Amino acid sequence: MNDLSGKVALVTGGSRGIGAEIARTLARNGAAVGLTYLGAADHADGVAKDIQADGGRALPIQxxxxxxxxxxxxxxxxxxxxGGFxxxxxxxxxxxxxPLDEVTLEDVDRILGIHVRAVFAAAQTAARHMSDGGRIINIGSCLIERLPGPGMTLYALSKSALTGLTKGLARDLGPRGITAVVVDPGPTET
Ligand SMILES: NC(=O)c1ccc[n+]([C@@H]2O[C@H](COP(=O)([O-])OP(=O)(O)OC[C@H]3O[C@@H](n4cnc5c(N)ncnc54)[C@H](OP(=O)(O)O)[C@@H]3O)[C@@H](O)[C@H]2O)c1
Structure with a gap:
């Protein structure tokens, strides 16, 4: 089940933390992996070099x-x-x-851009290239279920939006055998 030989993957935010481990694991199972980063070119290069040293293929992308x-x-x-996706x-x-009172509308737009609009753009573009049977995995958060305290409205809002987005993707792409899921991690030391 885990043999991904010949498959091509892209992991956004693959330079550190959870994304870096996902990229490494996909590569270990045979996939060629693109990994994006924001500013940590050294970390992204490090992940790519580790994958290449193990005989895999990786491409860091800013x-x-x-x-x-x-x-x-x-x-x-x-x-x-x-050569595929x-x-x-x-x-x-x-x-x-x-604090809620300090969140600006610019903050709302920025976080929705990073957590939601980008996911839509990536999924839409990926679907145009994806082979039938492809996979879309969106990383949400357990905080959409219960918030343990104040100050996380914007985070919860943006991660909750992934649920509806992903359900739509699953319906739109299901006829091609492409699945779309959200994984909602719990607290992870990254
Ligand atoms: N850690 C947790 O406890 C936890 C729990 C639930 C959900 N999550 C979710 O899991 C995902 C990964 O979290 P993490 O803890 O692994 O984070 P992290 O260690 O802080 O790493 C974040 C990654 O995302 C990249 N990134 C940040 N902003 C970006 C942007 N604007 N454009 C492109 N890339 C960007 C970073 O790139 P650079 O290295 O270049 O900065 C880095 O690769 C996130 O979606 C987070 O919400 C995390």
């Missing part, structure tokens, strides 16, 4: 999730490098927190 065209370009770059992991994210 792409800010705040810019949907950059995310679309990251999908295209992965296709161009590896099978697995999209939308993982890139940030953790905004603070």
């Amino acid at each position: 792409a800010d999730n705040a810019d949907p065209e950059a995310v679309r370009a990251a999908v295209e770059a992965t296709v161009a490098e590896f 099978d697995i999209l992991v939308n993982n890139a994210g940030v953790f905004p927190s603070g």
Whole structure:
């Protein structure tokens, strides 16, 4: 089940934390992996070099999730490098927190851009290239279920939106055998 030989994946936010481990695991199972990062080129290069040292294929790509065209370009770059597209992991994210009264509408737009608009743009572009039977995996958060305290309205709002987005993707792409799921991790030391 875990043999991904010949498959092509893209992991957003693959330079550190959960995304880096996802990228490494996909590569270990045989997939060629594109991985995006925001600013940590050294970390992204390090993950790519580790994968290559193990005999895998990896491509670090600078792409800010705040810019949907950059995310679309990251999908295209992965296709161009590896000649196909099978697995999209939308993982890139940030953790905004603070008093409700200090959250600006600009903050709302910025976080929705990174956590939601980018996921839509990546999925739409990926679907155009994806083979039948492809996979879209969106990384949400357990905090959509219960918030343990105040100050996380914006985070919960943006991660909750992934649920509806992903259900729509599953319906739209299901006839092609493409699945779309959300994984909602619990607290993870990254
Ligand atoms: N850690 C947890 O406890 C936890 C729990 C539930 C859900 N999650 C979710 O899991 C995902 C990964 O979290 P993590 O803890 O692994 O985060 P992390 O260690 O802080 O790493 C974040 C990753 O996302 C990238 N990134 C951040 N902003 C970006 C942007 N605007 N455009 C492109 N890439 C961007 C970072 O790139 P650079 O390295 O270049 O900065 C890095 O690769 C997030 O979606 C987060 O919400 C985490």
